[in-house]
Amino acid sequence: MPMALSQYPRPPADNGWGFHDSAGTAARPADPAGYARYLRQELGITWFKALVAGTNKVDLVQAFVRQGIEVIVRLYSYRPHPHFVVAPAEVRAYVQAGARYFEWGNEPNLLDEWDVASWHEGARVDKVCNQFLRNADAIRQGGGIPLLAALTPGGHYPHRDWYRTTFEWLRLHGHLGALDGAALAVHNRPLNRALSHLDPGGCCFLEYEWLDNLVRAYVGRSLPLLGTEAGYEPGWDQDPTLPPIDVTRHAEYNVEILRCFGPNGSRRWRDALFCQCMWLAEAFGHQDFSEAAWHKNSRFGGGADLPAVALLRREWQARPFQRTWSWENRRPDYVEATWRGSPNSDPRPAGTLPSLVVLYPSGADFDATMKQLRDPAAKASYHYVVSRSGAVYQLVPEADRAWHAGDARWQERRVNDCAIAVGLINRDGESDPYPAAQLIAAAALVRYLMDKHTVALPDVVTSYIIRGQTPIGPGVFDLEAFRTRLGGTEPGWPSDEEVRTAAWASLQLRYSADAAFPRFAREHNLGNPETAEFDFTLGGRLYRGQGYSEGIVYAEVGRWDDMQIMTW
DSSP, X not given: OOOOGGGSOOOTTOOOXXXXXXXXXSOOOSSHHHHHHHHHHHHOOOEEEEEESTTTTHHHHHHHHHTTOEEEEEEOOSSOBTTOOOOHHHHHHHHHHTOOXXXXXXXXXXXXXXXXXXXXXXXXXXXXXXXXXXXXXXXXXXXXXXXEOOOOSSTTTTHHHHHHHHHHHHHHTTOGGGGTTOEEEEOOOOTTSOTTOOOTTOOSTTXXXXXXXXXXXXXXXXXXXXXXXXXXXXXXXXXXXXXXXXXXXXXXXXXXXXXXXXXXXXXXXXXXXXXXXXXXXXXXXXXXXXXXXXXXXXXXXXXXXXXXXXXXXXXXXXXXXXXXXXXXXXXXXXXXXXXXXXXOEEEOOTTOOOOEEEEXXXXXXXXXXXXXXXXXXXXXXXXXXXXXXXXXXXXXXXXXXXXXXXXXXXXXXXXXXXXXXXEEOOSSTTOSOOOHHHHHHHHHHHHHHHHHHTOOGGXXXXXXXXXXXXXXXXXXXXXXXXXXXXXXXXXXXXXXHHHHHHHHHHTTXXXXXXXXXXXXXXXXXXXXXXXXXXXXXXXXXXEEEEEETTEEEEEETTXXXXXXXXXX
């Protein structure tokens, strides 16, 4: 089934940094567990591309996974195209060891990776597309995630032509669905060019952005791009107008690639680029491609590590980070909102614009609602949430599709595709009246949405309407009164104190407007209470706290003159 980027597995404390295994399937570190620990702790690596023959590296994969490293497994075959198909039992063995992503081929736009006779017969893309379908089925049988084989930049069959033909073949033959839950391996090699370089033929690092755009055009969403052979190699000099890659440039340029996954780089890579597995960790005695090894490089390092290793170690020790994603860090569309991004979204279908606003009672307090809507496992989200104090939070960009209505349709429209969902915090099945501050803020938000997206008043509806349900209960949301408010008629509302008192009464809490927590919350504009008071102990000291819409107030018991605020 279709998956958003947020639903694909990633390692704990993911930073996108990776290494490629030796180029030999039998080459391996003498102590896999120790080597994995070194890569993770000393150099910060969270991804590793393992080149395997059969099940000969199951123990290595297991050791790396135990260190919190996501391992991409390539089941090797000599000249794999167009006949090689992996064995589901071998995939299953690596899945049981903790691997999740699997490669089955490599750079099929090169003659070197083919059965020569079959290459010269033609129909190359057709053959590899069929080979992908067979391997995707086998990998899924084994419990893994299949990768579309990476192409070499340029190549005997130009890689851009190959990619375009591949996606068009999958579309014409009705197989785009085979990419649901799949990913792509990429070799976005920069040669000896700057990371910002754009080349008409696509031989540059930023070629992954061109590929991401192509995927979106055909699939309707991004798929993970896993850089399984990445980075600069010492000695590269393909572009004669630029200096060759000496060991100093090799260090600075490669570490800059990795920096750009985090807050310290000169750029920010797209979410779709999941990782870069640098070519090559170490030869481990295998001589092919050993001149590219970062460790124990005989040609460029005299048998010692290249300077890139020391620079990467210093970078990780000085500025460790965990990768963040665009859904976590962006400006809200609505200026009055605070961004609290949710990963539970994907692009709307091409050409579909918002034309509907759906209002939802949350059925839980603020903390529980936000926790659920931002949990990838919940697979649920609204675009906006309006707290009981009137504070507005945005979780999903308006241009994207939030997941709130399942497959529901209303007036011949698939609701998720065309709706903007607004959640209203209501803890108790709508038996708790909606506060005035919340309704005022919700009306302002919906007016903004109506004006911006040309939404008609009858297209402002509740979740009950789109589900064909009849709501019951004393505090049920009054849609007609809300529409009247949207139309400009302002009904009278109770005072803030009356609303606040009702909110406390709904929690069955004893309320004193002069008590320390309520007084402090009013003075700091923290809104209404979202939890009862609670106690906790830290360092042998007893603390008491209470959650409000805009934060948690707490203090050491008896020291009510020294209160602190912590955000949710």
